Amino acid sequence: MTASVPPAPSGYPENVAEEPIGYDPSAVEARWRQRWADRGTHRPDLAKGEDPFYALMMFPYPSAEGLHVGNLFAFTGCDIYARFQRLQGHTVFEPLGYDAFGIHSENFALKVGVHPTELIPRNVANFRRQLDRAGLMVDWSRSVDTTDPAYYKWTQWVFLQLHKQGLAYKKAAAVNWCPTDKTVLANEQVEDGRCERCGTVVEQRFLEQWFFRISDFAGRLLDNLDTLDWSPTTKQAQRNWLGRSEGAKLRFRVVDPLTAAGSSAVAVTTEVVLKGTEIEVFTTRPDTIFGATYLVLAPEHPLVDGLTAPAHQSAVRAYRDRAAKQDLITRKTNKEKTGEFTGAYAVNPATGDLIPVWIADYVLMEYGTGAIMAVPGHDERDHEFALKFTLPIVRVVAGEGQTARSPVIAEAYTGDGVLVNSGQFDGLGVEEGKAKVTAWLAGRHAGEAVTNYRLHDWCISRQRYWGPPIPIIYCDDCGTVPVPEADLPVVLPFIPDFKPDDSGISPLARHEEWYRVACPTCGKMGRRETDVSDTFLDSAWYFLRYPSVPRTDVAFDAAITKKWLPVTTYIGGNEHAVLHLLYARFITMVLHDAGMLHFEEPFTKFRAHGLIIREGAKMSKSKGNVVNPDDYIDQWGADSFRTYLMFLGPFEEGGDFRDAGISGVKRFLDRLWASVRDRTAAGAPDPEVLRKLAATIKKVGEDTPALSYNTAIAAMMEYMNTLRKGERPSHVQEVEPLVQLVAPYAPHIAEELWEMLGHKESVMDAGWPKFDPSLLVSDTIELVVQVGGKTRGKIVVPKSITQDAALAAARADASVGKFITGEPSKVILVPGRLLNVVL
RNA sequence: GCGGAAGUGGCGGAACUGGUAGACGCGCGGGACUUAGGAUCCCGUGCCGAAAGGCGUGUGGGUUCGAGUCCCACCUUUCGCACCA
Numbered sequence: 001m002t003a004s005v006p007p008a009p010s011g012y013p014e015n016v017a018e019e020p021i022g023y024d025p026s027a028v029e030a031r032w033r034q035r036w037a038d039r040g041t042h043r044p045d046l047a048k049g050e051d052p053f054y055a056l057m058m059f060p061y062p063s064a065e066g067l068h069v070g071n072l073f074a075f076t077g078c079d080i081y082a083r084f085q086r087l088q089g090h091t092v093f094e095p096l097g098y099d100a101f102g103i104h105s106e107n108f109a110l111k112v113g114v115h116p117t118e119l120i121p122r123n124v125a126n127f128r129r130q131l132d133r134a135g136l137m138v139d140w141s142r143s144v145d146t147t148d149p150a151y152y153k154w155t156q157w158v159f160l161q162l163h164k165q166g167l168a169y170k171k172a173a174a175v176n177w178c179p180t181d182k183t184v185l186a187n188e189q190v191e192d193g194r195c196e197r198c199g200t201v202v203e204q205r206f207l208e209q210w211f212f213r214i215s216d217f218a219g220r221l222l223d224n225l226d227t228l229d230w231s232p233t234t235k236q237a238q239r240n241w242l243g244r245s246e247g248a249k250l251r252f253r254v255v256d257p258l259t260a261a262g263s264s265a266v267a268v269t270t271e272v273v274l275k276g277t278e279i280e281v282f283t284t285r286p287d288t289i290f291g292a293t294y295l296v297l298a299p300e301h302p303l304v305d306g307l308t309a310p311a312h313q314s315a316v317r318a319y320r321d322r323a324a325k326q327d328l329i330t331r332k333t334n335k336e337k338t339g340e341f342t343g344a345y346a347v348n349p350a351t352g353d354l355i356p357v358w359i360a361d362y363v364l365m366e367y368g369t370g371a372i373m374a375v376p377g378h379d380e381r382d383h384e385f386a387l388k389f390t391l392p393i394v395r396v397v398a399g400e401g402q403t404a405r406s407p408v409i410a411e412a413y414t415g416d417g418v419l420v421n422s423g424q425f426d427g428l429g430v431e432e433g434k435a436k437v438t439a440w441l442a443g444r445h446a447g448e449a450v451t452n453y454r455l456h457d458w459c460i461s462r463q464r465y466w467g468p469p470i471p472i473i474y475c476d477d478c479g480t481v482p483v484p485e486a487d488l489p490v491v492l493p494f495i496p497d498f499k500p501d502d503s504g505i506s507p508l509a510r511h512e513e514w515y516r517v518a519c520p521t522c523g524k525m526g527r528r529e530t531d532v533s534d535t536f537l538d539s540a541w542y543f544l545r546y547p548s549v550p551r552t553d554v555a556f557d558a559a560i561t562k563k564w565l566p567v568t569t570y571i572g573g574n575e576h577a578v579l580h581l582l583y584a585r586f587i588t589m590v591l592h593d594a595g596m597l598h599f600e601e602p603f604t605k606f607r608a609h610g611l612i613i614r615e616g617a618k619m620s621k622s623k624g625n626v627v628n629p630d631d632y633i634d635q636w637g638a639d640s641f642r643t644y645l646m647f648l649g650p651f652e653e654g655g656d657f658r659d660a661g662i663s664g665v666k667r668f669l670d671r672l673w674a675s676v677r678d679r680t681a682a683g684a685p686d687p688e689v690l691r692k693l694a695a696t697i698k699k700v701g702e703d704t705p706a707l708s709y710n711t712a713i714a715a716m717m718e719y720m721n722t723l724r725k726g727e728r729p730s731h732v733q734e735v736e737p738l739v740q741l742v743a744p745y746a747p748h749i750a751e752e753l754w755e756m757l758g759h760k761e762s763v764m765d766a767g768w769p770k771f772d773p774s775l776l777v778s779d780t781i782e783l784v785v786q787v788g789g790k791t792r793g794k795i796v797v798p799k800s801i802t803q804d805a806a807l808a809a810a811r812a813d814a815s816v817g818k819f820i821t822g823e824p825s826k827v828i829l830v831p832g833r834l835l836n837v838v839l
Numbered sequence: 840g841c842g843g844a845a846g847u848g849g850c851g852g853a854a855c856u857g858g859u860a861g862a863c864g865c866g867c868g869g870g871a872c873u874u875a876g877g878a879u880c881c882c883g884u885g886c887c888g889a890a891a892g893g894c895g896u897g898u899g900g901g902u903u904c905g906a907g908u909c910c911c912a913c914c915u916u917u918c919g920c921a922c923c924a
Contacts, residue, residue: 022878022879232843232844233843233844233918233919236842236843236919237843237918237919237920239842240841240842240843240919240920241919241920243920243923245923245924247924281924282923282924283924284923284924285924296924335922337922360922361922362922362924363922363924364922364923364924366923367923367924368923368924371924372924373924374924375924379924380840380922381922381924382924384922452923452924454920454923574918574919577919578919644864647851647852647863647864648851648852648864649851649852650852653844653845655851655852656850656851656852657851658850658851658865660850660851660864660865660866661850661851661864661865662865663864663865664863664864664865665864667864667879668863668864670879710851710852710853710863710864711852711853711854711862711863713863713864714852714853714862714863714864715862715863716863717863717864718862718863721863724880782859784858784859785859786858786859786904786905788904788905789903789904789905790905791858791859791905792859793859794859825904826904827904828858828904828905830858830905833858833859834858834859834905836858836904836905837904838904838905
């Protein structure tokens with residue numbers, strides 16, 4: 001690590017020549033932290049402030065390890081954006097809080113054996129200390145802590161609003177159960193069949209859970225994406241997650257094989273059960289229905305029991321039991337096809353053929369209808385299954401060079417083509433076939449076109465302690481009763497034994513003194529819901545709370561909300577591209593539909609920042625390459641650290657953190673310091689320097705709002721280099737605007753220098769420097785000269801030069817002219833840019 | 840497998856609608872100042888070549904007066920989703 005510069009005495013040097021160039025960040029930064037707090041520099045007047053700009057960053061969960069450099073990277077990037085907007089004249093509100101409920105916090109508390117009610121405040125205090133040093137323009141008078149009853153009172157209120165609208169419901173469901181964390185996980189929290197948090201293989205369990213009907217909003221959540229100014233990668237991730245599929249629901253009538261001709265060999269099924277039974281399947285390929293040679297139901301499908309023939313019952317039951325016991329990872333990663341014939345048959349509505357009905361675990365109950373029509377000729381999975389169980393494979397699509405008779409034994413044909421072996425639809429293209437076949441089947445009441453989504457309802461129940469209790473009371477007489485809003489919050493009680501067990505019930509369920517409560521409707525003794533809600537619910541609405549924070553009687557103040565929301569710009573990590581951002585959009589839509597919000601999309605503009613890696617590798621404790629912001633701020637100061645973080649790569653892509661790089665940024669700030677200190681007001685500013693200054697103001701003013709912080713910093717450094725070329729003290733007019741440009745990046749030193757320049761107000765209220773655009777236009781230009789496409793040099797010519805004159809000038813030029821050896825066959829002049837002479 | 844992003848000096852990274860490739864910074868080389876310097880300041884720094892000049896943006900083709908940028912094929916890395924019918 002490079003040694004730090006010699007310390008400079010604070011205050012202004014009297015003997016300039018003797019002073020070291022470096023400044024002492026710790027003194028400067030401490031002084032301005034204090035002044036900002038004293039003066040309320042970061043507390044906008046939300047009621048009166050004009051031209052509001054709500055700059056939001058994703059709030060952190062306060063881990064015991066303290067602030068991660070990745071947090072600081074994100075916060076600094078957002079802070080620069082916010083400060084820039086303030087310099088443009090906006091009233092900027094930049095809040096920050098703590099997402100302190102949830103499994104991550106609770107697990108850590110369990111690990112170290114400290115109760116979360118003790119641990120979390122400690123972590124929060126540490127975070128606050130670290131954040132204070134970072135120089136963020138955060139309005140700490142309006143913060144949130146999701147574990148504060150004054151906050152989660154309103155989280156519970158949000159739950160009640162959904163409940164009131166019928167969007168919260170309870171059902172027994174197969175859920176993902178993590179045996180280590182001893183809790184239910186949302187589908188989103190399971191990766192490859194393992195708990196996203198601890199990596200344990202997830203089991204299936206059946207529990208009563210609360211769900212939100214987010215899937216009802218899938219279409220809107222998808223369609224609205226087109227109207228949002230969001231990072232394309234984030235939008236794409238949401239689209240994938242919503243998983244829209246256009247297709248058809250088709251119905252297959254189950255028949256009694258005895259009445260079906262030529263089926264005497266198959267087992268008898270119960271006609272009573274089968275009468276009128278239809279199996280509904282979802283398919284994206286209705287055009288291939290003539291090739292549907294069997295049906296497959298998910299093992300859990302409710303129709304399985306009823307249609308299984310007596311002779312097949314024991315085998316089917318055995319298969320179902322096996323599938324039910326199997327954990328999700330085996331089921332989803334073991335692609336070897338298994339299945340069992342039910343003995344039942346159904347009628348293919350297109351061909352009229354009897355086709356067998358199977359069950360197999362490659363069909364998932366949670367997607368579509370839990371049943372498929374199998375088209376082994378044109379689906380890889382069905383093909384594999386048909387080969388294994390010797391089921392018929394029929395070609396119904398012919399691609400290039402294929403005919404109706406081309407076999408599809410080697411592999412399924414999934415490409416485009418025309419329909420064959422499909423009756424009156426022969427010869428149609430696949431796309432046309434989909435529409436026509438669907439319409440035909442609809443006319444025969446055998447199906448209809450349908451849009452299907454992959455998105456599932458949001459399971460919000462958690463059998464844990466560290467979360468807001470779900471505000472529901474169960475009464476023997478009145479049933480499920482929501483806690484009246486006036487009784488909120490349902491306070492999470494202090495219980496020493498918060499450790500979860502594998503009973504499937506929350507730790508709160510062990511505390512009768514807490515859950516025994518009078519029914520709000522009839523007064524009879526009832527029982528509280530003992531599950532708490534998912535952390536993602538806490539964070540699905542926090543941005544609505546910030547601006548209204550002083551008020552305790554409402555979740556959000558109507559007038560303030562009208563003025564400050566939706567959020568102007570949201571900056572955060574793409575790891576939350578689907579979960580948090582989708583849930584926040586959903587909750588906003590629900591509250592909008594309830595008439596409580598005037599907008600249905602919470603984040604007008606969202607930008608995903610990149611990730612910081614360390615010397616080519618991800619930072620992790622096991623690798624021992626984690627950057628602790630404190631150490632760097634101690635050594636270099638927050639301004640240098642901030643600026644370095646922004647300089648090491650494009651903000652939206654992240655970058656590689658290398659210790660060696662910081663010295664260059666510190667050097668830049670030192671030079672800036674020295675330039676201001678040594679400034680003079682005597683004489684006139686250098687016109688060339690002023691021209692460069694104008695170009696720099698322009699570039700930094702364009703790059704900063706585009707989040708191209710790295711190139712904005714480079715431009716400021718470049719200008720600094722120009723300043724230093726003069727070998728004389730800089731003129732005050734040459735350096736003063738640079739202080740304003742630097743302010744969003746290095747706010748402490750900017751304030752200090754602004755004061756040194758004689759200003760009384762904060763540099764954050766100084767506005768953005770103006771420049772004279774006419775300085776940037778010139779009568780002459782440097783024209784690049786190419787000969788035969790090869791660059792040979794450049795010549796200075798009048799801006800409006802003609803092609804002939806440019807050619808003559810090029811010929812006359814000593815360095816370039818020698819390459820133009822003959823008569824050009826072609827001459828190209830790109831005005832203002834280049835001349836290409838083709839010989 | 841499907842979908843997205845990206846491959847540029849020793850390193851991090853610049854390059855607007857095709858128009859001087861390598862800005863800025865690190866590192867490295869040389870020099871100045873110094874008892875000293877790992878501080879500061881100055882000069883240099885894509886590769887080959889003494890030079891003229893040549894070669895250079897993952898690979899191979901193509902379009903163009905001109906390609907890091909556009910088109911085709913491939914290689915590599917990386918991030919999402921993944922038996923989603």
